[in-house]
Amino acid sequence: MQEPKEQALVVQTAYMELYRLCEDSMAYAGDLAVLADATGKISVVGKTIRKRRYCYAQYVDGAGRQRQCYLGPEDAAATQHIVDLLASGEWNHALDSRRSIRKMLVQAGFVATPKLMEGALLTLQQTGLLQSGVTMIGTPAYIALMHRYGYTLPAPVQTNDVDLSIDRLNLAMPDSIAVESVLKAWNDRISAIPTLSRKAGEYSLKIRGKDFHIDFLTNGRYMELGKSITIPHIGFSAQAVPFLDYLTKDSDRALLMTRYGMLVPVPDAARLLWSKCVTAACRPQAMEGKRAKDVQQVLTLFSILKDRDPDRLEMALEAIPEIQEPDIFLKKLNSTLKLPVLSEVRAFAYPILGRLNKN
Structure with missing residues (x-):
């Protein structure tokens, strides 16, 4: 990285x-x-x-x-x-x-x-x-x-x-x-x-x-x-x-x-981060190079925002239910978050996503 x-x-x-x-x-x-x-x-x-x-x-x-x-x-x-x-x-x-x-x-x-x-x-x-x-x-x-x-x-x-x-x-x-x-x-x-x-x-x-x-x-x-x-x-x-x-x-x-x-x-930086996760999951296998770049950008943005503005990251996740087709968005987001390289991002996101699922 x-x-x-x-x-x-x-x-x-x-x-x-x-x-x-x-x-x-x-x-x-x-x-x-x-x-x-x-x-x-x-x-x-x-x-x-x-x-x-x-x-x-x-x-x-x-x-x-x-x-x-x-x-x-x-x-x-x-x-x-x-x-x-x-x-x-x-x-x-x-x-x-x-x-x-x-x-x-x-x-x-x-x-x-x-x-x-x-x-x-x-x-x-x-x-x-x-x-x-x-x-x-x-x-x-x-x-x-x-x-x-x-x-x-x-x-x-x-x-x-x-x-x-x-x-x-x-x-x-x-x-x-x-x-x-x-x-x-x-x-x-x-x-x-x-x-x-x-x-x-x-x-x-x-x-x-x-x-x-x-x-x-x-x-x-x-x-x-x-x-x-x-x-x-x-x-x-x-x-x-x-x-x-x-x-x-x-x-x-x-x-x-x-x-x-x-x-x-x-875009708002936190929304861009979570959107990049979704974009990576939507890319076909033939675009593996671009998918890797998406994940790289997720890691880079997270390394900055986790300390600078964690509340922004949380609010961006909490806004997902308000959008068109939130279920598909969440499915794609979860797919990318399962990647081993995103373990720290996953640890941050899962408790918040869990609260969203309960609501």
Whole structure:
């Protein structure tokens, strides 16, 4: 097992300062870092959508294209704060500080975000999607959570895959978007990956010639795994995956090590741990390598949370009966917990699961 390395207090303090600066630069649904490539004046324009006024930053980027970045509802205090920052020019100084702190964190062992992933996520953030009922899951989210707790891994495996879980029932965007068109405007080599069925909508996008793709996922029943579900608000589809209602509820936020640092919604660390157990049990034998990685991440997260936040681990277990198909979730969870390597995790979980069974 790769032992996580706890960073020195000075490094953890720097992380929290970068977190604060990013949080302060967050519009209602976007980060002012997207304006870093603006040339000339940045103006604030208003739009009326369904009888409510919304603010957008309008600017010309380095390629000479006019852009708009969603800031938020005109009557929201957070939106007015961002408008004031833009008017004063203070946000520029904040970006310089963010870039310096991010550089120090990467030198300390924090994982730098690949350029393509950074570009795609910043593009989606400008639309408001990442702040409106979407949670980033997968390896990048796991690494971001490790950083959030002040840890790095000796040999972290970064990936160019972006998995975005969409809460289709509670997607809170002011206006619909065509997500493929939005991303194609950022990179014209991006295209949808055809599904096996011609009748099913696409739920993945890739960049031709690059090892990079984005998968859109949404909660579905266990027997619906892989089903394509249309998401009208993004003009695209998402792949049904069971138990995302558990994984993404009460989501957290963590930093990606982009050029200026970037806050993204990620799962609660304890829910991610127990979900990884279920994911490992659901994988076929042919995916033994990925199953081993799931178990590795369970061990790593548990080694941190058992001392840092055992109550969070317990509350995450106690929340299982509230989800869709809890019996299947518990069956898969128990299957993985039986592994000899997870004896300490099992000893923690079984008394709590026993109480749940009695109720």
